[in-house]
Amino acid sequence: MTMPTWDQTMFPIMKELSDGNVHTAKHLRERVIETFAMTADEQGETLKSGQSRISNRVYWGLTDLRKAELIENAGKRGSYRITENGQVFLNAHRDGFALEELESVPAFIAWKRGYLARNIELKGSQTSDLNNADATSHSDELTPEDLLEKASEQLNEALAAELLDRIMANDPYFFERLVTRLILSLGYGDLSQTTSSEITKKSGDGGIDGVVRLDRLGLDSVYIQAKRWNRDHVVGRPDIQGFVGALVGNGAQRGVFITTSRFSEEARRYAEESMRSSNLSVVLIDGMTLTKLMIEYNVGVSVKTSYEVKAVDSDFFDNE
Template structure:
């Protein structure tokens, strides 16, 4: 089989589509879009995680994730072919067809594109007609048909801002994040700023039944993927301070081997990547303000 990175865009989408259905079944038939994409990449051996998680810079100087476009187009095709629906913003759910389909006989061309293709064309023509009335041209891109398919702009802004933090400021940010997760930070361990060669934070988590556990924190403001040796090194630091739990935070992401390494042994290490950082920033409202907006549905389209 040809390597995933050497396939055409359509060929890559065809590989991703059954992986999406398979992963969504494993997640109970319903999941958030970001969670689903992360799980697909983490568990699909035929999709290299280094390739899927690599960032590129556009001609305009903006960083983007090419695989995200592949994933979004695969999702859109599956929606148009009625394998899944979007019950609410950024949430995907399998239909009865998606839940019961035998993936052993899945063929992307006959099972999906034969159905989704005419709908892409119909929607494109409708958008072009609408664009001509407004004196503009509609283009097929990842944002064309659904506002729900758009990546939240504030997440991109957050990623850029964090990438520009100094190592010391990012460690402070990581401690703020952990503190809001319910961890009481130790005043001595891990409080030395970057370059200490040890932990970036240490604290104590008390559960509802009043049991207290020691938590070690590692924060990496990286552009590349965090590999398994970094996880092993962190586990060694956990041993030094007898930590029962570990939290590894990075602005980038983790390789598949790093994810597996985090789950080895009796002490699982919680991994927080750039996407999860954004989720937590939103949850705890860390220096962000929520904005409410509205999206018009199809009722307002057309003149009839």
Template structure:
């Protein structure tokens, strides 16, 4: 694995926000950056976690990502970031092209912003009577880090599943999405036939569609075009009208192109999307809600 190199993410964030219509969640922004060839960041850089000296896992890209959001707020290009809320471009941000950020004037604004943040952080330290990490050194967003932590842990655990258990998990997830799994074709010796599940989806118009399911655990490598091509060939033998391909990693650009070619398309669900769906359907996870005090409570006036 190539070691992550720290660098500015503001231009990538601006590009993503413009591509997403000016407003997006942190997860949507990261997905957009990861899948944008011109963002300056690869998929692995955006999502891969590393192990710290004390044994914990963290995502180094988040440092640059959260730094970038704060810097864009300081320069007036995004609205004030809030927990569990979308990042929103201001009118000024809509007009700002991603190139050449920051200018000398913008850098001066950013430096003043962080100087003020450091002063506020020192007040927090006094108020709490315990050590608080300097935001310039840490600069992690609690909401984003917490979300990323459990998602990374989920993907690690899925990769540790036996092939049979991962296939079972995939069928369970797909069933939550509204696909009725076939008791015979969907469960018995599915791997011997080249697919890992089969079911039926009934649309609002009461049309029933045959669905083939493929699941692959790839800890490091992405799913490539030949994997999709092979799956499409097997779909034909089951007379499936469309397919769903689930992986713990991600898909190459050529795999994405292959998935929508021809008369039968394949829905691609990568590891990040799996985590989002697990959260949506609360599939063997427990939601936890908490609150943290923002800077208002630590300012003198």
């Protein structure tokens, strides 16, 4: 079906708890999965932290239901039960409810006012209407972790664009050094022992710009084609044909074509066909992929700020 948003998990959670019994978060998550007929792929989705996305959304659904005092912890770790107020609320919303209805619950309003008082700097005479202020702990559809991921993606997109601008503003020799550093950072060769001089430059040698020796004897190598072309340039099939031909001519099995521009669909298709029909392994890296790899492997970038997201250490509180 589809991945439910965090607030969509609340109604099936409440329905399951309506029997008055104690249920674990795991059991409630399984009921949400059944309700939305989630596929195996959807169930397998994770956040960048490695946490299950659906588990994260169920967690925040449970969190807001507890803020509204519609459910409560049942003593045992990760276990919940419905409250008397929860039963009354569910009886009034048997066909379902959304965040708007939850925000009308007195306990949730009280929590929201406290949140505002602690976290929002009121302006002027501080006579702002707390009920009208937008101070929910997360958006209607995204959990705080989702928002962190989204913000990280937006920052990285802006950083990638800036990196490409910087690359294009530098001379070709800088690009050669960049390619060397990136290839070594990707694990081709030993970064701690290999120097730039060990990238054997072969400009004009039948479509090969350089060779990375993966071992000291040079028995295994990766052949490189690096082109610093304008971003509006399109690398076509003939360019890849020439590169593949050069690989075959040199008896190579691995090649990486790196460009600051982009590849045409025909070029990508030809590279895929070449790998299927031979023992060749050809990797195409365009401008956006290049900058994303630079960010991932910390080439030309440094960490500006780090945020730690902490969770309860369940073992600490487990007396069993």
